[in-house]
Amino acid sequence: MRFKLPRALAASALFLPGLAFAQAAAAPAKLDSGDTAWMLTATMLVLLMTIPGLALFYGGMVRAKNLLSVLMQCFAITALVTVLWVVYGYSVAFDNSGMAAGSTNIHSFIGGFGHAMLAGLKPDSLYLTIPEGVFVMFQMTFAIITPALIVGAIAERMKFSALLVFTALWFTLVYLPVAHMVWGGPGSFLGDLGVLDFAGGTVVHINAGIAGLVGCLVIGKRRGYPNTPMPPHNLGYTLIGASMLWLGWFGFNAGSAVAANGSAGMAMLVTQIATAAAAIGWTAIEWLTHRRPSVLGIASGAVAGLVAITPAAGTCGPGGALVVGLVAGVVCFFCATRLKRKFGYDDSLDVFGVHAIAGIIGALLTGPLAAPVLGGFGTVTDLGGQFWIQCKGVGFTVVYSAVLSYVIFKGIAVTMGLRVDEEQEQVGLDIALHEERGYNLS
């Protein structure tokens, strides 16, 4: 057998184990050109989410003097994680040696190094019905966007060097184990618990959102926050970035079917529905409470909806997507506008308020909404039971990410330091760290 990796891993295995195993047990897998074409496309869409989608979404929200620093962080993370993914990341996340369904051992939490340097990968290596090289790339784009999301929480004050060190450590100690625990196939810790996470609500969004909250608490507030005005400098960029996220998310969610099939099609549909519902939910509640519907609000709402539908995209129906979207839009509005102010932490671009909260809402609702009785397409019949399993998945991820992220942030803080000095922060990171300006207008 050429397949060292669990063929039935990935999201599809988690909600349709019967089908996935049936495929694996049937005749030896054959390359499907339709699946391959879609996954090549989906991979590019997910990469587009980080550069330039997320980079512009965040870049527009910071002050003009820090625009380049945010773009640079997202771009550099893309390059750094790519290299780490090839060297050991793919292996640690997806190597399934020593794993067996129902048995919990070290490999339930972390993969081995059997595929380090992509050992054994050839042009004709297959993963399900697509070239394994495409699967390596597809999963790499997820590993890229997750640390890039954290950038929003520590924007406008973190040293670039410290960010690179943080990215390498967090990718290794947090992202890879959590990805393995959810998507590692039979025998993976959270996968075996029965946690439903189609496209990465737990692995990507809760994980990054919690790390963001911890990061902004450890690094401290920006100088002058919250008394000095720090309005977004270019909401046009933010809206363009949000639009690219929306578009790219079809690769993220529909691509997580790892096939051009009905599941991918339904994932695409529910993604669109939840995003629109959340944009409307956020805008409506903002209009009611702040008297003005804002561009930043509708963009934020859309992103909250995209995050929330991510874990549910493979199992919920169109009606469920409406519910997920509306709840995420309204709840995230209060988290980003009220909760942050009440507790006084400076999660600059609301990574916690939008990604962690929407991720948790989505992860919890995924359970009941997977049930056919609520219009879902999963195999869930015990609504409360699945909800409890989802709670365990969320709880574990929150605690794991919080503890490890704290250790990493704190470790960097006491060794090389996390923050730029006061003067650099005042001048802006573009000039202070990169000796460039985002805008040379004259």
Added chain:
Amino acid sequence: MKWINAIIKPFTLDDVREALAEVGVQGMTVTEVKGFGRQHGHTELYRGAEYVVDFLPKLKIEIAVTDEQLERAVEAISTAARTGKIGDGKIFVIDLEQAIRIRTQEVDGDAL
């Protein structure tokens, strides 16, 4: 000669320029400025963070006119820049001692 220094709403600039051209004013200097008068600032709200913007963007136009042109020029500005709402701006008139066109060395009225 007089120096007219007028603060106007930015969007009225084209009307003001045309009106001044009609009364024979041949040049002007325009600067983007910020300030406040009776029209106080406004508030902006970003994800619940409220910022009071004290200074509003205006344009400052500066023109030099002869004493004979003054009345018509002031009339032209105050008509073209008026919307009737608060924040239309102000016109200041100052005595101008001397004017020289650098290229030709013409002075005063000939230089305008």
